[in-house]
Amino acid sequence: MRWSEIGGVPCSVARALSVVGDRWVMLVLREAFLGTRRFEDFHERVGASRRVLAERLAGLVEDGVLARVRYSERPDRFEYRLTDKGRDLHTVLTALRVWGDRWMADDQGPPVTVVHRTCGAAMDPVMVCPDCRDEIDPRDLTAVVHRGPVRG
Amino acid sequence: MRWSEIGGVPCSVARALSVVGDRWVMLVLREAFLGTRRFEDFHERVGASRRVLAERLAGLVEDGVLARVRYSERPDRFEYRLTDKGRDLHTVLTALRVWGDRWMADDQGPPVTVVHRTCGAAMDPVMVCPDCRDEIDPRDLTAVVHRGPVRG
DNA sequence: CCGGTGGGTTCCATAAAGGAACTTAGTCAG
């Protein structure tokens, strides 16, 4: 299967990956959440080549995750801002960060901590059931497949 | 920057991505969480070529996300099972699924729903602050960078 | 006029991917 066909598969994981499943896209989003908006800054901080970065930013705009907003005329200059759809990806990024902190740390501890301003706590968010508010153990989950052939 | 250098960056997101940032790896993990264990089944359900699949499975074993377990001698046959480190990635997969359900759905609704067996609720987990138990709004978070140069 | 800035695009050599065929070691049916 070609990667370009992955968005058509009836699976929300596959469809999400058709947008953010690329190597560089998640790093672009990490920067976006840290406040980066401009091409040159993404280029410097993400580490992707200019060609790939330009292509990925355009893709994210097309997918509605980033908006390309003019901040200067004469000359035309644009910056990239998270949309609501993009901001909603914070759960994915947070899940990656928390997993990386737990399983990929070196002896210096996590390079970044996150603080919840509304309560002041250093924060590694947890996933809870929206109903019973218990923390999720993946072994307590059952997937109910409504449509196939690829499941998930 | 080469992708192979990404694991050395002092950023938990980048390090997590060095393991799961590949196009096919997350689909392999989706199948693993749904119970798939064998090469042929992964091949059929994930859609990656045999060559890429073999390489990705070997990588996940090396990274400690899957364990390669012999289930037959004569002939030698192996299956791939999630380790604790791998099972802990359910948060990432769930975040992707929930986002995909919300933003990438077609008119037939989500292809899969997940049920929390301990309480019986259909479940789209939410992320909460471990301290105040409030649901996270990304605008309430502040990242505190301890080490650079790449942040996240 | 000269250099600098921001946001890209073009070009080329190298690396990775898709797909089909092949391999290995054994089982089972006739």
Next chain:
DNA sequence: CTGACTAAGTTCCTTTATGGAACCCACCGG
């Protein structure tokens, strides 16, 4: 014994994507 079949990879070849450097365009400030 022969031939078909299974599972788990590997090999080979062609197509595609990537990294990196150079280049381009529009403007600004001195």
